[in-house]
Amino acid sequence: MTLPDIKTSLPGPKAKALIERDAAVVSPSYTRGYPLVIKRASGASVEDVDGNMFLDCAAGIAVNSTGHSHPDVVRAITDQAQRFLHMSGTDFYYDLQVRLAEELAALVPIDGGARSFFANSGTEAIEACIKLARYATGRSNIIAFFGGFHGRTLGSLALTASKPVQRRGFGPFMPGVFHAPYADCYRCPVGLKPDNCAAECLDFIEHQLFMHLMTPDEVAAVVIEPIQGEGGYVVAPTQFLERLREITSKQGILLVVDEVQSGMGRSGRMFAIEYANVKPDVIAIAKGIASGMPLGVAVARADLMTWPPGAHASTFGGNPVSCAAALATIKLLKESLIENAAAVGTHMHDGLKALMEAHPLIGDVRGRGLMIGVELVRDRTTKERATQERDAVVNAAFRRGLLVLGAGKNSVRFSPPLVLTRDQADTAVRLFGEALSEVEDGRI
Numbered sequence: 001m002t003l004p005d006i007k008t009s010l011p012g013p014k015a016k017a018l019i020e021r022d023a024a025v026v027s028p029s030y031t032r033g034y035p036l037v038i039k040r041a042s043g044a045s046v047e048d049v050d051g052n053m054f055l056d057c058a059a060g061i062a063v064n065s066t067g068h069s070h071p072d073v074v075r076a077i078t079d080q081a082q083r084f085l086h087m088s089g090t091d092f093y094y095d096l097q098v099r100l101a102e103e104l105a106a107l108v109p110i111d112g113g114a115r116s117f118f119a120n121s122g123t124e125a126i127e128a129c130i131k132l133a134r135y136a137t138g139r140s141n142i143i144a145f146f147g148g149f150h151g152r153t154l155g156s157l158a159l160t161a162s163k164p165v166q167r168r169g170f171g172p173f174m175p176g177v178f179h180a181p182y183a184d185c186y187r188c189p190v191g192l193k194p195d196n197c198a199a200e201c202l203d204f205i206e207h208q209l210f211m212h213l214m215t216p217d218e219v220a221a222v223v224i225e226p227i228q229g230e231g232g233y234v235v236a237p238t239q240f241l242e243r244l245r246e247i248t249s250k251q252g253i254l255l256v257v258d259e260v261q262s263g264m265g266r267s268g269r270m271f272a273i274e275y276a277n278v279k280p281d282v283i284a285i286a287k288g289i290a291s292g293m294p295l296g297v298a299v300a301r302a303d304l305m306t307w308p309p310g311a312h313a314s315t316f317g318g319n320p321v322s323c324a325a326a327l328a329t330i331k332l333l334k335e336s337l338i339e340n341a342a343a344v345g346t347h348m349h350d351g352l353k354a355l356m357e358a359h360p361l362i363g364d365v366r367g368r369g370l371m372i373g374v375e376l377v378r379d380r381t382t383k384e385r386a387t388q389e390r391d392a393v394v395n396a397a398f399r400r401g402l403l404v405l406g407a408g409k410n411s412v413r414f415s416p417p418l419v420l421t422r423d424q425a426d427t428a429v430r431l432f433g434e435a436l437s438e439v440e441d442g443r444i
């Protein structure tokens, strides 16, 4: 099968009909960048309802870690579905939830043993982290970062500082949340270069927040994505994460790492924080953990998670079918897919970087493993953000059969299934180059 293979104009007739029905009855708050109506999918290939075949470098927003409908994951799901679908792990016990918690305790880079709280999504995992941090420390304030995205429920939303549209109209927000500049090295908030940086942007926390707004002993946690996802696939340098750990440890502040998007092998390591010499206190996981089944987890140092029965729980959290999918996913990640993400990720990164020579729209290529961002600019010197051009490139890629998503104001994210092959990566890079040319030549 050749991939991609586009046979109709897009959207095709069946897709068009469904999109019209959707517009009448589904929330308009969803951010559909282009009109893809999926019929079925396998690995990194997606077929739409009109028979068009796409190469998937979006993976349902970095979720289908093992590829679409991996046979081992589907088998684990169907086997479990035949046994029982639900028994609320908050009120009863089942083997799968315990096994998954044991597996996670062994996987996370947290010292001293770990316990898991199970939820259904990334935002719920973050809610659990916020509540746990406040409960365990007896402190109320939280520090998050500009550009960060932690979800859209009201607790998480107070931390989210990615785009105004995500917050506008929903305030007032949970009090006690403060934002600091993130280490965006392409646009350094304190005007330094990565090679002469000692994470001076963190001075804001020590010399502004702790000087003028609160004392450190009021802060329960710092919540950070080691690679900002929705904010534009921005990679925090290791010295930034390490200095943050020093500051938080010194002040008895918990370090909560949001690995909802960067975790579960996507970065080429199980967790992106492993690139730094940092042991966090809590890790939030979701998206890729169960290959597409809903599951969110807050994994915390065992001695922190001592809240009493009833303090926090979720009826559906840790659903047995999702736990079965997660165990099958983790097995595949450990066997080969993390390694594949690292190797194919490096290859793809190099391919995208090589496009810079012919494509002035590309300002920066960055990322780890198969979490790669390409920032588009109108001018490499001024770094003026090419927002409309980015949207046009994403659409031009779609028309060629390549599925990618925007991130931040002007970046394109490549978050393919971790089964992506080198050949598929080459195809994606070639199609992306063609899409860039189309926009650069003003053919849109």
Ligand SMILES: Cc1ncc(COP(=O)(O)O)c(C=O)c1O
Pocket: 061, 121, 122, 123, 124, 126, 149, 150, 151, 152, 225, 229, 230, 258, 259, 260, 261, 262, 286, 287
């Ligand atoms: C880093 C990060 N945290 C939290 C979330 C929220 O996850 P969910 O959409 O599952 O609530 C997301 C979603 O994109 C995310 O990327």
